Amino acid sequence: MKTTVERLDRSRVSLQIEVEPERVDEALERAYRKVVRRVNIPGFRKGKVPRRILELRMGREVLYDDAMEELVAAAYAEAVKDAALKPVASPDVDVLEFEPGKTMRLKAEVDVLPEVKLGTYAGLKGTRRLRPVTEERVEAVLQELREMQAELVEAPSEEVRPGDYVLVDYEGALEGRPFSGGAARGVTLVAGSDASGPGFQDQLVGMKRGETRDLTVQFPEEGVRQELAGKSVTFRVTVHEIKEKRLPELDDEFARDVSDKESLEELRADVRARLEKDAADEADHALKDDLVRQVVDVSEVEIPTSMEDHELDHVIQELSEELGRQGVTLEQYLEHQGQSVDQLRESFRPDAARRVKTRLVLEELAEAAGIEVREEEVAQRIDEIVNRSSSPSDAFRRYLEEPQQKESLQASLRLRKTLDHLASLAEVETVEVKDGPAGAGGSEAEAGPGASGGPAEAAAD
Structure with missing residues (x-):
């Protein structure tokens, strides 16, 4: 068999393959023996x-399909092996000539694993930005723990104050008529907070236990359902209960309740240690991201279109899953964006290409450094995952020990070792960066126990 290889653009190759007449005749004979067993001819x-x-x-054509299918598959596989190619997609094959007693000629084009020309990766300069752990951050975590352990108790005041938790019923009317989502019973809201709408919860302040009052809410033009946009809505609200949040005392008993520590000082030390580890991990992660960006920028790779398209499939699937978690379909998102699927894919193409290039560069870097993962390292990683699980079990361990899962863990460990190697070769300067306000951005604990949404949550677009 004779094979001629031509390199095309973007890591695509063209194979001109010629198969000897003897192999053609042998394939036709095998096809005859296969076909003759399933046909009926009188006599x-x-x-x-x-x-x-x-x-x-x-x-004759009845034999050609089977013979060509067999020969094409065998000849293509042989040509790929002889040329030491690594295809990353299915080939496009054209049979140019196929006749008994003659040489079969075929042409195959296929995307192959691209060559990676690594740029300089030793001696890269990087800055490790470390956030110092301040007393304010430690106290903020302890406060969050207190918030998580908070209880709602009956408020001493008969009148709603800002920050009180108020159990209410409400019925909304738009132009004198009820509307979908405009009524609820037994809802707990935080007075003085605009989280559920423009002014609704603010107007709860001053109401008394058992009081019924009409509250007027002006909805904004955007961010709400179309029928409510810009409209004034009247809600008849009845207050049933007024409660306040009671935080536990920050003492040794509290430490024992929320952790395995025996004293508040031990808990403080543990919180600080965890924050310091998180800060170090965050700094290391950001440093390695920057080093990877640098080496990818100076490396050269011709990415095949098929690899880009395959990555785009993953990107779109990830977006669809993320939208689904928010209760939105991909079709609804596209309609809102005024885009087609093809337009969306093209908008993501640069990111997909970057992801593919990064992965290929890191794989080449691992090869250049001779980085390997031993079987015992995978076993140790499985032990760590199982022991850290909230409910470790033999079934979970067996799942992690399945070939596909072990292969995934091995790839993850190899990547980790590659990033560590890259960082070890870099010139790194560690600098302290100023921390933002403790607790900035808020947390779920700030909403308090038992709080829920109000009218604007139902009105949201």
């Missing part, structure tokens, strides 16, 4: 029809 027993009669009755 002949099944499987005993001579080849000449079979071809006269059914045409």
